Amino acid sequence: MAAKVGTIGQTPAGLRLKHWDPSLPVWIGASALLVMLMALPLGAIFTTSLKDEAGVTLSKYAEVFTNRAFLSAIWNTLIVSFCVGLIAVMTGGLLGWLVTRTDLPWKNSVRALVMASFVTPPFLGAFAWTLLAGPNAGALNKLYRTLTGHEDALFNIFSMPGLIFVMALYSFPFVFSMIANVCELIASDLEDAAVILGANKWTTARTITLPLALPALLGGFIVAFLHSLSLFGAPAILGLPAGLHTITTQIWTLFQYPPRLDLAAAFSVPLLLATMLLIALQKKFLGRRGFSTISGKGGEKRLVRLGWARIPIFVVVLLVLSCSVFLPYWILLKAAFSKAWAMPFEWDNFTVQNFYYTLFQYSDTQRAVINTFELGILTATAGTLLATLIAYVTNRHVLRGARFLSFFALAPLVIPGVVLAVGLFIVYSQPPLILYGSVWILFVAFLTKEMPIGYSQAESTFKSIHPELEDASRILGANRLTALQHITAPLARSGLIAAWCFIFIGVIRELSAAILLFTPNSKVISVVIFDLKEEGQVGAISVLGILLLVVSFVIILSVQRLSGREVVSGREQPS
Amino acid sequence: MKTFEWNHVIPTKAGIHVFLLLVLSAMSTAVSMGQDSALFPAAKKESKVVWYTSLAIPSSTSIAHTFRTKYTGVDVEVHRTGSQRVLQRVMQEAAAGIKNADVIHTSDAGNFVLFKDKAMLLKYIPKTTEVFPAGFKDKDGFYYGMRATLSVIAYNPKIVSDVDAPKTWKDLLNPKWKGKMVSAHPGYSGIIMTHVVALVNLYGWDYFRDLAKNNLHLVQSANDPAGVVASGERPVGVNGAEYFYYKTQKQGNPIKIIYPKEGIPLVVSPVAIAKDAPHPNAAKLFMEFIFSKEMQQLLADREGLYTGHPEVTYPADKPKLKDLKLLSPDADELEKRNAEVRKRFVELFGA
Numbered sequence: 065m066a067a068k069v070g071t072i073g074q075t076p077a078g079l080r081l082k083h084w085d086p087s088l089p090v091w092i093g094a095s096a097l098l099v100m101l102m103a104l105p106l107g108a109i110f111t112t113s114l115k116d117e118a119g120v121t122l123s124k125y126a127e128v129f130t131n132r133a134f135l136s137a138i139w140n141t142l143i144v145s146f147c148v149g150l151i152a153v154m155t156g157g158l159l160g161w162l163v164t165r166t167d168l169p170w171k172n173s174v175r176a177l178v179m180a181s182f183v184t185p186p187f188l189g190a191f192a193w194t195l196l197a198g199p200n201a202g203a204l205n206k207l208y209r210t211l212t213g214h215e216d217a218l219f220n221i222f223s224m225p226g227l228i229f230v231m232a233l234y235s236f237p238f239v240f241s242m243i244a245n246v247c248e249l250i251a252s253d254l255e256d257a258a259v260i261l262g263a264n265k266w267t268t269a270r271t272i273t274l275p276l277a278l279p280a281l282l283g284g285f286i287v288a289f290l291h292s293l294s295l296f297g298a299p300a301i302l303g304l305p306a307g308l309h310t311i312t313t314q315i316w317t318l319f320q321y322p323p324r325l326d327l328a329a330a331f332s333v334p335l336l337l338a339t340m341l342l343i344a345l346q347k348k349f350l351g352r353r354g355f356s357t358i359s360g361k362g363g364e365k366r367l368v369r370l371g372w373a374r375i376p377i378f379v380v381v382l383l384v385l386s387c388s389v390f391l392p393y394w395i396l397l398k399a400a401f402s403k404a405w406a407m408p409f410e411w412d413n414f415t416v417q418n419f420y421y422t423l424f425q426y427s428d429t430q431r432a433v434i435n436t437f438e439l440g441i442l443t444a445t446a447g448t449l450l451a452t453l454i455a456y457v458t459n460r461h462v463l464r465g466a467r468f469l470s471f472f473a474l475a476p477l478v479i480p481g482v483v484l485a486v487g488l489f490i491v492y493s494q495p496p497l498i499l500y501g502s503v504w505i506l507f508v509a510f511l512t513k514e515m516p517i518g519y520s521q522a523e524s525t526f527k528s529i530h531p532e533l534e535d536a537s538r539i540l541g542a543n544r545l546t547a548l549q550h551i552t553a554p555l556a557r558s559g560l561i562a563a564w565c566f567i568f569i570g571v572i573r574e575l576s577a578a579i580l581l582f583t584p585n586s587k588v589i590s591v592v593i594f595d596l597k598e599e600g601q602v603g604a605i606s607v608l609g610i611l612l613l614v615v616s617f618v619i620i621l622s623v624q625r626l627s628g629r630e631v632v633s634g635r636e637q638p639s
Numbered sequence: 640m641k642t643f644e645w646n647h648v649i650p651t652k653a654g655i656h657v658f659l660l661l662v663l664s665a666m667s668t669a670v671s672m673g674q675d676s677a678l679f680p681a682a683k684k685e686s687k688v689v690w691y692t693s694l695a696i697p698s699s700t701s702i703a704h705t706f707r708t709k710y711t712g713v714d715v716e717v718h719r720t721g722s723q724r725v726l727q728r729v730m731q732e733a734a735a736g737i738k739n740a741d742v743i744h745t746s747d748a749g750n751f752v753l754f755k756d757k758a759m760l761l762k763y764i765p766k767t768t769e770v771f772p773a774g775f776k777d778k779d780g781f782y783y784g785m786r787a788t789l790s791v792i793a794y795n796p797k798i799v800s801d802v803d804a805p806k807t808w809k810d811l812l813n814p815k816w817k818g819k820m821v822s823a824h825p826g827y828s829g830i831i832m833t834h835v836v837a838l839v840n841l842y843g844w845d846y847f848r849d850l851a852k853n854n855l856h857l858v859q860s861a862n863d864p865a866g867v868v869a870s871g872e873r874p875v876g877v878n879g880a881e882y883f884y885y886k887t888q889k890q891g892n893p894i895k896i897i898y899p900k901e902g903i904p905l906v907v908s909p910v911a912i913a914k915d916a917p918h919p920n921a922a923k924l925f926m927e928f929i930f931s932k933e934m935q936q937l938l939a940d941r942e943g944l945y946t947g948h949p950e951v952t953y954p955a956d957k958p959k960l961k962d963l964k965l966l967s968p969d970a971d972e973l974e975k976r977n978a979e980v981r982k983r984f985v986e987l988f989g990a
Contacts, residue, residue: 133985199818201872222856305857307989320826321727322978404892406870425700427717493735501737583732584689584718584739595720598827599696600863 087545091462094453095469101512102472105487106479109336112490113329124330134331137314140303144228144310145292151232152288155384156239157281162381163240164247165273166368169378174385181388182237183616185573185590187297188609190230191597192392194301195399197221201406203395222306227299231292233388238291239284246280247273252366265368286346290339294480296576297590301597311335312482312576319580325490332483339478393613400606418603423611426604428592435503436572436588437615443510444568448560450511451518456548459526460534473519476512481576484513489580503586509577514567521566525559526552565623569616678927679710681920687714688921691729692744693722693829693908694786695862695883698942705937706928713921721860722747722829723981729913733759741922744785744910746861747829749973751782751909761912763923765930767948774967775907775947782911785929786938787945789881789963790834790861790904792897798874807899808838811877812849821856821864821873822988826981830861830906834878835980836973837904837966844983850877851987869894880906885943885957898958905965907947 113124128134162168163175196204199217208218220226250273258268299310309317311331318328370377399405403415422429454473458466476484488509493500499508533555534547542550553560575590582591589612596605682688692699696719703715720728722745732739743754754760760781768776768783775784792811794804805811811820825832838846856873858864862883864876869892876884881896888894910929912922928934935948945953945960953959 198870198872200874201870304859304990307857309990313990317826319727319731320723320981321730323727323731404869406872425704426696427700427703427715428719493731498735498737500735501732501739583728583737584691584716596696598721598724598859598863599719600858600860600866601696602866604696 085543087543090453090545091457094450095457095463098450098454098469098472098515101508101515102475104491105484105512106336106475107487108490109329109332109483109487112326113333116326124326125333128327128330133309134314137309137311138334140224140308141293141310141312144224144231144299145289147228148231148235148292149285149289151228152236152239153281153285155232156236156284156288157243157277159236159381159384160240160243161247161269161273161277162377164244165250166370167374168370168381169374174381177385177389178237178240179620180617181234181385182241183569183573183620184234184388184392184613185297185575186231186234186295187301187575187590187594188396188573188612189234189388189392190298190301191593191605191609192395193221193226193230195395195405195602196391197226204391222302224303224306224308227302227308229387230302231295231298232288234298235288235291236384236388238287239281242280242284242287243277246277250276256366269368283346286342290342290477293335293339294482294576296482296579297594300594312480315482315486316579319489325486328486329490332486335480335483336478339480343474343478396606396609399602400610402603405602405606418607422604422607428587428595429608431585432587432589432592433611435506435586436590436612439503439506439510439588440568440571443507443514443571444564446507447511447514447518447567448522448564451515451522451563452548452553452556452560455519455522455526456544456552459523460531460544462544470519470523474516476514477516479513481509481513481574482580484509485577485580488512488577500581501583501585505581506578506586506588509581510567510571510574513574513577514570517566517570518563521559521563522556525556525563528559529555561623561626565620568619572612572616678920678924679713682710682918682924683712685918685921686712687716688918688925689716689718689739689741690744690925691718691725691740691742693720693725693746694744695719695860695880695886695942697886698882698938698944701941702929702934702938705934706925709928710924713924715925721827722750722832723825723827726750726753729754729759733757738913738915738917740913741916741918742910742925743913744908745829746788746906746908747832747973747977748784748907748909748970749832749975749977750829751777751911752970752974754911755779755781759914761914761916761919761922763912763926765926767927767930767932767935770949771947772949777909782909783926783930784907784947785910786882786942787905787907787947787960788830789898789945789965790830790837790878790906791881791884792899793864793868793876793879793884793894794897795868795871795874795893796895797893798871801895804895804897805875806897807901808842808846809901811875812846812853814853816875817853819873820853820875820877821858821867822850822877823861823864823879824857824859825984827859828861829908830880830904831878832977832980833906833968833973834861834904835984836968836976837902839980840968841902841966844987847984847987855988857988857990865892865894882943882945889943898963900964902964902966905960905967907967909970 114120114122116123159174159178163171168174194202196202197219199205199220199222202217202221205217205219208214221230254276255268255272258272259265263271294312296312296316299308300313300316303310304313315328315331318324318331398409400418401415402409402413404413407413451473454469457463458470488505489500492498492505492508499505529552533551537547537551538544573590575594578588578591579594582588589608593605593608596608690699690703694702699717699719703717706715707713725743725745726747729740729743751760755777762780764780765783771783777783792805792808805813805816823831825835835847855877856867858867861878861880864879865883865887867873868876869887884894884896888896910926912919912926916922932948932950935946935951938944938946939951939953943954943957
C-alpha cells in the first residue's frame with residue numbers, strides 16, 4: 065500500500081506542473097481554509113495573553129498564577145478530570161469488553177443504551193441529577209429516607225464527588241467505543257493458547273486480553289480526561305452551587321463586565337498546553353500498539369462464557385446505564401409534566417402547561433430551535449465536506465506537506481470549547497470581520513471544534529479504500545475531484561454519513577463555546593437551557609431537554625436506517 | 640383609550656385605516672395618554688421592540704403578551720437574563736458595534752449610572768413619571784424605576800415551623816441552619832447586589848463571612864431561591880426577590896416570607912432606552928406602556944411588585960412599603976461598589 069501511494073502521490077513537483085490537475089485550487093483552498101480556522105483563534109489567544117499597552121509582557125500570566133481562586137480552579141479541574149478518567153476507563157472498558165467478548169445477554173440493547181448516554185448532553189444529565197440527588201429534595205435521597213428512616217442524605221450531587229460521578233457517566237461512552245473496537249479486533253488464538261496451558265477464563269482475561277487492550281485503555285483514560293477538562297455545563301450546574309470553580313467556569317466569569325479577555329487568554333494557554341501534552345502521550349500509547357494480534361480482522365473470536373455471573377453482571381450493567389439514561393430521562397419527563405417537580409406525580413400535579421409555555425409562549429424557544437438545527441445541518445454538511453477534502457489530500461498525498469494538514473485538522477482536539485471561544489471572540493468581535501452577533505461565529509466555532517471527529521472518520525474511511533479504482537478513472541481522464549466524487553465518495557458513503565452524524569450531534573449539544581459567543585439573536589437550545597437553569601425554570605428546561613433528545617434520536621436512527629450502519633458505535637450491521 | 644380595540648380597527652381597508660388612525664390619534668390625545676397614539680403608527684413601521692430585561696421570565700413574558708395584544712403589529716422581543724448578564728451583554732455588544740437592544744432594564748441601579756456615564760442612553764421622559772417620587776427617577780431624565788421589590792428571607796413551612804423560623808438577618812447566622820439555606824448571587828442578580836450592599840452597610844462584611852460558614856447553596860437568579868425553598872431542597876432562603884416568593888406562594892407552594900425588622904433592602908429597577916436603539920419609536924411606545932397607570936397596576940396585581948406610581952393599590956396581604964424599614968443604597972454607591980462586592984462575595988462563598 066505504501067509503495068502504491070508513493071507512485072500516485074509523491075510525484076516530483078515538476079511533473080505535477082506538467083500534468084496540471086484542474087482540481088488543484090480546491091485542494092489548496094480547503095487546506096488554506098483549515099489552517100486559517102485553527103491559526104486565527106489560537107494566534108489571538110497567544111497575542112492577547114502576551115500584550116499590554118507597553119508591549120510584550122508576562123504580567124498576565126503572573127496575575128493568573130498568583131491568584132488563589134484561579135489556582136484552586138486548576139486544582140479542582142485536575143482532581144475531577146483525573147477521577148473521571150479513572151472511572152470512565154473502568155466502566156467503559158468493562159462494558160466494552162462485556163459487549164464484544166462475552167455472552168452477556170441483550171448486547172444490542174446495551175450498545176443502544178451506551179449510545180443514548182453518548183447522545184445525552186452532559187449539561188442535561190447534570191441538570192437531571194440535581195433533581196435526582198439534590199441532598200434534600202432529590203428524588204433518590206427522598207426515597208432513601210423513606211426506605212431507611214435516616215435523616216441524612218445518601219448522596220449530595222452538589223459536591224466534588226457528585227460532579228465526578230455525573231461527568232464520568234457521560235465520559236465513559238468514549239472509552240467504551242475505543243475498547244469495543246479493539247476487543248473486536250483481538251483474535252481468540254492467544255486466549256486459546258492460555259486456556260490450553262491451563263489458565264481459567266478470568267486469568268486469561270487478566271493476562272492476555274487486558275494487556276492487549278492496555279494501550280486503548282490508556283488512550284481512553286486520556287480521552288475521558290480531556291473530555292471532562294473541557295466541559296462547562298456540568299461543573300457550572302453542579303460545582304458553582306457548592307462554591308467550586310473549574311478552569312472552564314473561571315474563564316467564563318472573566319467575560320463578565322468589565323471583561324478580562326487578557327486574563328481569559330492567559331488562563332487558556334496552560335489548558336491548551338496541558339491538553340497538547342496529553343494528546344502527545346495518547347499518540348505515544350496508541351501509536352505503539354504494534355501487537356500483530358490486533359492489527360487485522362482475520363482471527364477467529366470466541367465469546368467468554370460468564371456462567372453463573374451472567375445475570376448478576378447484566379444487572380450491574382443495567383445499573384450503570386440507568387444512572388446515565390433511565391433515571392435522568394425519567395426525572396426529566398416527570399418534571400416536564402408536573403406542576404411542581406418535587407411533589408409526587410399524581411393527577412392533580414399533572415400538566416401540559418410546561419410544554420405549551422415553553423414551545424409557544426417563551427419567546428426564546430422558537431428562534432433557538434431554528435438556530436440549533438440550522439447550525440447542526442450547516443456545520444455537519446460543511447464539516448463533512450471539508451473533512452473529506454482534507455482527508456483526501458492527506459491520504460492520497462495530493463499536496464506536499466500534506467501531513468501537516470492532519471495536525472491542523474486534529475488540533476481542535478486539544479482546544480477546549482471555552483478556549484476556542486475566547487480566541488474566536490477576540491478575532492471576530494472587532495473589525496475587519498465582525499461575526500459576533502450572528503450565528504456565523506457559532507458556525508465557525510462548531511466547524512472548528514468538530515473538525516477532528518469529521519476528519520478522523522473520513523481519514524479512516526479513505527484508508528480502507530484502495531486507490532486502484534481512482535487510478536483507473538484518472539487514467540481514463542478524470543481529474544481528482546471527479547474521481548473523488550464518482551468513485552471514492554460513493555464507496556466511502558457510510559463512513560461519511562457517520563461523520564455527518566457525529567458532527568451534527570456534537571453541534572446540537574454544544575454549550576461550552578456557545579455560552580461565550582451567543583447573542584440574543586443567535587441563541588441555541590443549549591444556551592437557552594443554561595439561561596433557564598440560572599433562573600431555576602425546571603419545567604421549561606425539562607421540556608427543551610426532551611425536545612433536544614427526541615430530535616437527536618430521530619436523526620440518528622433515520623441516518624442509521626439510510627446507511628445501514630450503526631453510526632455511533634461504529635459497527636457495521638450484519639446484513 | 641382602553642375602550643378602543645386596536646386589533647379590530649387595523650385590518651380594515653387602507654384608506655379607512657389611515658382615517659381611523661388619524662381620528663383615533665386625535666381623540667386619544669384628548670384622552671389622558673396622549674403620546675402613544677402618535678407613537679403607535681411609527682412603532683408599527685418599526686414592527687418590534689427589543690427588550691433586554693432582568694425581570695423574571697414569567698413576568699416579562701406576560702408583560703410582552705399584554706403589549707402585543709394592546710398594540711397589534713408591534714412585537715416585543717424579550718431577552719431575559721440576570722442584571723449583571725444584561726450589563727455584560729450590553730457592554731459586549733457596544734464594544735463590537737452591535738446595535739440590538741432598544742429598551743434596557745435591570746435591577747441594579749448602578750448599571751444605569753454606568754450606562755449614563757458612557758452616554759449609552761437616550762433621554763426620554765415617559766409622561767406618567769411626573770407623579771413618581773424622586774427615588775424612582777434619574778434627575779437628568781435618562782432612566783426611571785419601572786418596578787420595585789424587596790429582598791427578603793423566606794422559609795418552607797412544611798419543613799420549618801413558624802416558631803423555629805428565622806425572623807432577623809442575624810438569625811440566619813445560627814449554626815442550626817448549616818446546609819439548610821440558599822442564597823442567590825450578586826454576580827448575576829441586581830436584586831442581590833443591592834441586598835449585599837445594603838446589608839454590608841448595616842453589618843459590615845463580617846455578616847457575610849459568618850453567613851458563609853453555614854455552607855450556603857448558591858444559585859444565580861434572585862428568583863431561583865423561591866423554587867429551591869418550595870421544593871424543600873433548602874428550606875430557608877437568605878435572600879431573594881420578594882415578588883417572586885410571593886408569586887410562588889400564590890401558586891400554592893409552601894413558602895412564607897419574613898420581612899426583617901432591622902431593615903429590608905428595597906430594590907428599584909430602572910429602565911431606559913438605548914441611545915442606538917434600532918427601534919426608537921417602538922421603544923418609546925413601550926416606555927409609555929409600562930409606565931401607564933394600567934400597566935403599573937397590573938405589575939402590582941399580577942406580578943406582586945411594588946411601583947413608583949402613587950395611585951397604584953396593592954394586594955391586601957402585602958405589607959405597605961411605608962410600614963417597613965427600608966434600606967436603599969443609592970445608585971452611585973451601587974455602581975462604585977459593584978466590583979468589590981462581586982470579588983468579596985466570591986472570596987467568601989467560593990464561586
